[in-house]
Amino acid sequence: MIDPDRILRTFTELAGIDSPSGHEEAIAAELRSRFSELGFSVQRDSYGNVIASEDGDDPLLLSAHMDTVEPGRGIVPIRNGDRLETDGSTIVGGDCKAGITTILEALQSIKDGATARSPVQVVISREEELGLRGAKNLDFSMVRAREAVVFDGEGPVYHIASGSPTYLRYDVEVTGRAAHAGVEPEKGISAIRIAAEIIAELPNGRLDAETTFNVGMVSGGSVRNAVPEHATFSGESRSHNQATLEGQRIVIENTLTAARQRHPEAMVVVEFHIEFEAYKLDPESGIVRSVTKSLGSMGLEPEFAMSGGGTDGNVFRSHGVQSVVLGVAAHNAHTVREYVDLNELEQAARFCEQLLLHRTD
Ligand SMILES: [Zn+2]
Numbered sequence: 387m388i389d390p391d392r393i394l395r396t397f398t399e400l401a402g403i404d405s406p407s408g409h410e411e412a413i414a415a416e417l418r419s420r421f422s423e424l425g426f427s428v429q430r431d432s433y434g435n436v437i438a439s440e441d442g443d444d445p446l447l448l449s450a451h452m453d454t455v456e457p458g459r460g461i462v463p464i465r466n467g468d469r470l471e472t473d474g475s476t477i478v479g480g481d482c483k484a485g486i487t488t489i490l491e492a493l494q495s496i497k498d499g500a501t502a503r504s505p506v507q508v509v510i511s512r513e514e515e516l517g518l519r520g521a522k523n524l525d526f527s528m529v530r531a532r533e534a535v536v537f538d539g540e541g542p543v544y545h546i547a548s549g550s551p552t553y554l555r556y557d558v559e560v561t562g563r564a565a566h567a568g569v570e571p572e573k574g575i576s577a578i579r580i581a582a583e584i585i586a587e588l589p590n591g592r593l594d595a596e597t598t599f600n601v602g603m604v605s606g607g608s609v610r611n612a613v614p615e616h617a618t619f620s621g622e623s624r625s626h627n628q629a630t631l632e633g634q635r636i637v638i639e640n641t642l643t644a645a646r647q648r649h650p651e652a653m654v655v656v657e658f659h660i661e662f663e664a665y666k667l668d669p670e671s672g673i674v675r676s677v678t679k680s681l682g683s684m685g686l687e688p689e690f691a692m693s694g695g696g697t698d699g700n701v702f703r704s705h706g707v708q709s710v711v712l713g714v715a716a717h718n719a720h721t722v723r724e725y726v727d728l729n730e731l732e733q734a735a736r737f738c739e740q741l742l743l744h745r746t747d
Pocket of ligand 1: 451481538
């Protein structure tokens with residue numbers, strides 16, 4: 387039986403283990419022991435992802451990620467009615483420990499009931515928040531599953547990501563010339579000033595229904611009293627439309643070209659990188675039909691919506707694992723206002739149980 391008290395306990399214990407991206411050893415050890423107790427053979431690949439496997443043909447991959455964003459140390463979930471939140475000094479870590487809790491609870495519930503279920507493989511990745519690094523480095527030779535459910539979306543479990551955008555990352559480096567700021571400023575070229583001009587000219591925010599643009603980080607200079615020689619800034623643009631995204635790349639190039647013409651003695655360099663590729667979900671695929679059927683058995687209608695972000699599901703897909711990304715009860719993720727809806731978390735666990743019990747019906 388799905389047990390709301392156990393769900394609360396599991397989530398609180400997992401959230402209490404610090405696991406900012408890159409520091410996942412403690413949570414990985416905890417997951418190893420929990421999945422071992424559930425009867426799985428648990429391994430870590432060379433990158434440190436946790437992979438729990440068992441015998442059986444055509445296993446279903448259940449996936450979530452073990453890392454959390456900052457501020458995410460010393461998390462103490464506080465219950466407020468049907469919500470778990472924090473005192474506002476940290477995230478609550480529902481992204482993605484609510485996903486892990488969902489998987490653990492469904493497996494435990496079925497084990498307690500000693501009922502037959504679909505064979506399962508579990509992948510809990512690390513460094514998802516750093517750009518799907520764990521999934522990108524996942525040892526796919528250890529993954530037998532061809533279908534996956536990724537518990538890493540916002541909102542209730544019936545929120546299904548119907549597609550994700552392509553993600554373009556860019557890093558700009560400006561090199562000017564250092565000089566004493568008080569003695570001979572006219573000999574300097576301020577890299578910060580040039581970077582600021584460029585940033586002010588770049589697009590920003592939501593550009594159209596399927597495209598966004600952001601400058602997310604700036605740094606530069608080393609001391610107060612020198613004309614700064616170096617400045618860098620980094621950003622991203624996402625679009626569900628490949629051509630629009632290509633257009634954004636050209637906008638960046640043109641803005642930099644104009645800056646170089648205004649400041650011929652400075653150096654302005656840009657690097658682009660496509661972080662992940664867009665996809666659109668096929669509603670007729672086997673995994674989508676299994677998910678829809680299990681939701682239906684609970685009286686739930688799927689709600690499909692384009693997602694603005696990428697998840698490990700993007701990477702699984704590129705390795706031939708048909709993946710669906712579902713909501714997992716976390717709201718306001720990546721902010722200290724994040725909360726987990728306990729009713730939705732219980733619902734997600736019930737859904738996961740239904741899926742495993744009836745996948746092969
Ligand atoms: Zn996440």
